[in-house]
Amino acid sequence: MNIPVWQYVVSxxxxxxxxxxxxxxxxxxxxxxxxxxxxxxxxxxLWADNLDGWFRWVKTVSVLIPTAIIVGGAxxxxxxxxxxxxxxxxxxxxxxxxxxxxxxxxxxxxxTAKDFATANYFNAICGAILCITIPFPRYKNGQxxxxxxxxxxxxxxxxxxxxxxxxxxTTWNLAFVFGENPGFFASSFCILMAAELYPVIKGRPExxxxxxxxxxxxxxxxxxxxxxxxxxxxxSSWANxxxxxxxxxxxxxxxxxxxxxxxxxxxxxxxxxxxxGDNQPLLSDYAGTELNPTPEGKLARS
Numbered sequence: 587m588n589i590p591v592w593q594y595v596v597s598x599x600x601x602x603x604x605x606x607x608x609x610x611x612x613x614x615x616x617x618x619x620x621x622x623x624x625x626x627x628x629x630x631x632l633w634a635d636n637l638d639g640w641f642r643w644v645k646t647v648s649v650l651i652p653t654a655i656i657v658g659g660a661x662x663x664x665x666x667x668x669x670x671x672x673x674x675x676x677x678x679x680x681x682x683x684x685x686x687x688x689x690x691x692x693x694x695x696x697x698t699a700k701d702f703a704t705a706n707y708f709n710a711i712c713g714a715i716l717c718i719t720i721p722f723p724r725y726k727n728g729q730x731x732x733x734x735x736x737x738x739x740x741x742x743x744x745x746x747x748x749x750x751x752x753x754x755x756t757t758w759n760l761a762f763v764f765g766e767n768p769g770f771f772a773s774s775f776c777i778l779m780a781a782e783l784y785p786v787i788k789g790r791p792e793x794x795x796x797x798x799x800x801x802x803x804x805x806x807x808x809x810x811x812x813x814x815x816x817x818x819x820x821x822s823s824w825a826n827x828x829x830x831x832x833x834x835x836x837x838x839x840x841x842x843x844x845x846x847x848x849x850x851x852x853x854x855x856x857x858x859x860x861x862x863g864d865n866q867p868l869l870s871d872y873a874g875t876e877l878n879p880t881p882e883g884k885l886a887r888s
Contacts, residue, residue, distance in 0.1 A: 589820060597818045598776050605780035606787070608804060609797045613740045616665050620658030626807050627654055633810045641700050641766075646810050648696070652689045653803040656682060661741040667875065678876040683723035683733040686743065690795070691717055693802075694755075697762045706765045708834030712758045712841040719848045721747055721860050724869065728859045731867045731877070745795035746866040752794045754841055756782050761833045768825035773815040777801040791863045 612619040627650060637643050663677035698713030721732035736742045756778050763774040784797035808814060852860040872878040 589818075594772060594819055594821075598772055601773065601776040601819075602780050602783070605777060605801045605804070606784055609780065609784050609800050612800050613742055613793075613796065616661040616741050620654075620662055623650070623654035623658050623803065626650060629807070629811050632812075636810055636812060641696060644696055645693075646806050648689065648692055649803050649806050650810075652685065653799055656685055656689070657743055657799060660735045660743070664735045664737055664741045665739075667737050675876055678735075680723070680877055682735070683731075683877075686733055686795075687720065687723055690720060694720075697759065697766070700766055701762055704765055706762070706830065706834055708831070708838045709758060709761045709765065712754070712834070712837045713762070715841045715845045716751070716755055716758060719751060719845055719860070721862065725857065725859050728857045729868055729870075730857075730859060730862065731869055731872065732860075732862060734867055734872070734877070742793060742796045743799065744792040744867075746792050746862045747794075748861055748863055749791050750844055752782065752785075752791065754837075754844055758837055758841070761830065761837055764824075764833065765830045769820055769822040770809075770815060771824060772819040772821035773805065777805045790865075792865070 612622075633643075633646060637646055659677040660682045663674040666674055667678065694713050694717050698710050698717065701707070701710035701713060723733040724731055730746070732746045734744050734746075736744055759778055760771075760775060764771050778801075781794060781797040781801050785791050785793040848860055852858065869878050
């Protein structure tokens, strides 16, 4: 499809701005946002007409269902964090953070498997490195939380990794999309850039995962119900195997030193915890909650 350069610039810029505003709106309205994502699952009967192959189906299901049920349920539960209701207490549990960790791991592993299947080996190794350097929600002898749902009025899902991990995830994912389906590279570039820019604009790197969840889920929801992107930003003509090869090599050259630094930091930390971002919450900050039901915390809460 012959699309002029100006159309890419306009359409991609508008989409990025829309996504940034959408993330801000969804952060500010946890109840409305949860309702939106739950209702979005009602469009499932339409997905069969637009999803082709195992990868697209797994990707859609593994993103939309957790976004609606797990993320939505946790945000509502922490919105009413003082309510002892058993249902709300259940969604404030430690299991939520472990599931979110597993969803991110699965999201990367799916793409890594696809990279191996399409012989994009350098980038596939990068995906494996990203998987093993995702911090766990909490560590056995640790003092900090690496995944948490905030207790403030926006009740964000927060991920305290490093800015370097966020960047490496972005460049790895871009290279994956470029090799897997170059026709949708331009639109996928928009969602990845919006997720990268949003925490920078807000000055809070821990918001990266919230921005990534909402931008990816929205993009997948739209693609599951129809193709609006090909007519306005089809990037099939951008495909270039040589460029993809060198992009994967550059990514690998960046990921390997990061992995060495990550595990060296973790090994030399007295608590066995990996490096993290700023303003990371302590486990003691959640004393008396379902994340840290210590006797002292329970007493203070009562």
